[in-house]
Amino acid sequence: MSGINWLLSGLAFVVVAVPLLDILYTILDKGFSALSFKLFTQVTNGISGGLLNAITGTLVLVAGALLIAVPVGVLAGIHLSEFGRGRFGRLVRFLDDVLTGVPSIVLGYFSYVTLVIGLGWQFSVLAGSLTLAIMVVPYIARFTEIAFSQVPNNLREAGYALGLREFTVITRIALPLALPGILTGALLAMAISLGETAPLIYTAGWSNFLWNGRLIHEPIGYLTYVIWSFINQPYRSAHALAFAAAFLVILLVLLTNVAATVLLRRTHPVRAGR
Amino acid sequence: MRLRPFRMVLLLATSLIPLALAAIFVFLVRYSWPAIHFNGVDFLGGHTWSLGNLYANPVERHGQQVPIGADYGILVFIVGTLSTSAIALALAIPVSLGVAIFLAEGLNARLRPVLSFIVELLAAVPSVVYGLWGYSVLTPLIAHDIGPALRDSLGRFIPFFGGPIGSGYGLLAASLVLALMVVPIIAATVRDGLARVPAETKEAAYALGATHFEVVRRAMLPMVRSNIIGACILGLGRALGETMAVLMVSGGALNYFPDNVYSPVTTMASFIVSQLDSALQDPTGMAVRSLAEIALILFIIAVITNMLARFLTGSSRNVSSV
Numbered sequence: 001m002s003g004i005n006w007l008l009s010g011l012a013f014v015v016v017a018v019p020l021l022d023i024l025y026t027i028l029d030k031g032f033s034a035l036s037f038k039l040f041t042q043v044t045n046g047i048s049g050g051l052l053n054a055i056t057g058t059l060v061l062v063a064g065a066l067l068i069a070v071p072v073g074v075l076a077g078i079h080l081s082e083f084g085r086g087r088f089g090r091l092v093r094f095l096d097d098v099l100t101g102v103p104s105i106v107l108g109y110f111s112y113v114t115l116v117i118g119l120g121w122q123f124s125v126l127a128g129s130l131t132l133a134i135m136v137v138p139y140i141a142r143f144t145e146i147a148f149s150q151v152p153n154n155l156r157e158a159g160y161a162l163g164l165r166e167f168t169v170i171t172r173i174a175l176p177l178a179l180p181g182i183l184t185g186a187l188l189a190m191a192i193s194l195g196e197t198a199p200l201i202y203t204a205g206w207s208n209f210l211w212n213g214r215l216i217h218e219p220i221g222y223l224t225y226v227i228w229s230f231i232n233q234p235y236r237s238a239h240a241l242a243f244a245a246a247f248l249v250i251l252l253v254l255l256t257n258v259a260a261t262v263l264l265r266r267t268h269p270v271r272a273g274r
Numbered sequence: 275m276r277l278r279p280f281r282m283v284l285l286l287a288t289s290l291i292p293l294a295l296a297a298i299f300v301f302l303v304r305y306s307w308p309a310i311h312f313n314g315v316d317f318l319g320g321h322t323w324s325l326g327n328l329y330a331n332p333v334e335r336h337g338q339q340v341p342i343g344a345d346y347g348i349l350v351f352i353v354g355t356l357s358t359s360a361i362a363l364a365l366a367i368p369v370s371l372g373v374a375i376f377l378a379e380g381l382n383a384r385l386r387p388v389l390s391f392i393v394e395l396l397a398a399v400p401s402v403v404y405g406l407w408g409y410s411v412l413t414p415l416i417a418h419d420i421g422p423a424l425r426d427s428l429g430r431f432i433p434f435f436g437g438p439i440g441s442g443y444g445l446l447a448a449s450l451v452l453a454l455m456v457v458p459i460i461a462a463t464v465r466d467g468l469a470r471v472p473a474e475t476k477e478a479a480y481a482l483g484a485t486h487f488e489v490v491r492r493a494m495l496p497m498v499r500s501n502i503i504g505a506c507i508l509g510l511g512r513a514l515g516e517t518m519a520v521l522m523v524s525g526g527a528l529n530y531f532p533d534n535v536y537s538p539v540t541t542m543a544s545f546i547v548s549q550l551d552s553a554l555q556d557p558t559g560m561a562v563r564s565l566a567e568i569a570l571i572l573f574i575i576a577v578i579t580n581m582l583a584r585f586l587t588g589s590s591r592n593v594s595s596v
Binding site for chain 1: 278280294298369375376377391392393395454487508511515521543546550579
């Protein structure tokens with residue numbers, strides 16, 4: 001009787017693992033055969049050409065998102081860990097969870113209404129990056145908070161006993177110890193931003209050209225857009241580009257995730273062991 | 275009191291999180307306000323979404339300028355959202371529990387991190403990649419293999435599984451993709467909960483003569499019941515708001531209720547993406563504002579599911595489930 005139950009639970013794992021492996025296999029296989037040198041040297045031309053504009057566009061959007069989200073998230077996380085025991089801290093912690101649960105398309109539409117139309121930024125890098133930043137700030141705040149709360153309190157007390165100020169204790173004693181955890185959060189935020197589509201469709205737009213450095217009034221291309229829109233075109237060249245883009249996205253996301261996991265396991269052996 | 279610039283900066287950054295949420299709510303309400311007025315409760319109960327005649331002069335109805343014949347009802351998309359999420363959760367919950375038990379108790383310590391990582395990868399795959407896989411692998415499979423097999427077995431007894439199978443895009447494809455996306459959320463939380471059950475509890479159950487699986491079933495699972503419920507609600511929230519993957523495999527039904535499990539459907543989230551382009555053609559802007567009303571409803575649903583999850587879990591947030 002017990003044997004059947006174990007078999008069923010193992011089967012459940014197989015039911016989940018097989019599609020995942022098939023997803024990876026399909027994307028890597030079809031994507032790899034669509035890879036070519038010109039993907040990295042040419043821009044998209046209608047439904048053919050290369051992906052240079054989309055690759056650089058994704059990197060610009062993600063870099064912009066992290067530039068905004070990391071400072072805010074880290075500062076918020078420090079506040080929650082060091083001074084967040086009261087009612088305000090509990091409220092922010094809850095709202096942090098709520099924000100991670102808000103569907104990304106809602107964030108995208110919010111930005112469309114406020115930034116793209118309201119402020120007249122049109123489809124632009126800043127609108128796209130800001131939307132991604134709102135999306136990933138809660139993750140960075142949470143990881144920062146956890147990293148800081150794992151710094152032993154006697155180290156802080158030792159700092160105060162030496163007459164250091166609060167600022168110095170936090171930045172010179174706690175921050176270096178919390179840094180790997182913060183980095184893990186930032187990497188995770190990067191992985192999430194790399195793979196997002198819905199918040200960008202109506203904020204970043206799409207462009208066949210390379211980014212010209214303008215923050216507003218200028219749309220920008222990105223890889224996930226290629227996956228979503230080119231697979232619907234009835235042309236082989238469009239499908240090849242979609243799979244090549246998916247290959248690059250999956251590769252970037254997986255590498256970032258593996259780096260984050262390795263960092264987490266290495267810095268918190270106790271937690272990883274469970 | 276001494277001014278503390280460092281603390282002020284921290285506080286300022288922290289308050290951006292509640293501010294962002296408040297801004298989302300306020301601006302969505304403000305932008306969709308004319309639509310809320312115009313649509314009234316019919317918005318939730320109406321069967322038809324029609325932009326009306328965009329070429330004729332707009333008329334005034336309920337004090338708002340709208341195109342002639344414009345009608346914004348989202349019941350079809352509500353049904354699409356609820357049905358895909360319900361089927362997805364019905365599939366994902368038992369599978370997730372099996373996966374969690376397998377990972378927490380059914381493996382030796384060496385294999386556990388490796389196989390756990392596979393499930394964690396599932397959570398890392400971007401939704402548009404799920405969509406691509408669903409589009410190129412799953413929907414043909416449903417059209418040619420899964421669909422006919424279901425129709426010839428379950429379909430004999432349950433009409434909902436019978437009838438025309440169509441192209442493979444539809445309710446079943448969307449539900450299967452959503453189920454795959456929800457499993458890692460539930461499985462990871464339950465696995466972490468199981469791993470935290472004290473050894474004394476397990477030993478006590480063993481001492482009463484329970485087999486290993488009985489220990490899991492009778493002693494461990496009841497202890498993590500609240501984790502399971504909380505995780506399921508978070509999974510539901512994820513499924514209700516998922517956009518890209520559903521958009522790419524659901525077939526995009528308009529003004530059409532699903533009559534079997536293979537019918538095309540549209541969810542509220544995917545509808546926003548698929549319709550904004552055409553809504554922008556509306557010179558009165560009422561269509562775009564009605565889409566904002568859908569986004570507002572999704573936002574409220576997200577807040578409610580998170581509050582429910584928090585309330586039912588009872589504890590403060592689960593640190594290791596991030």
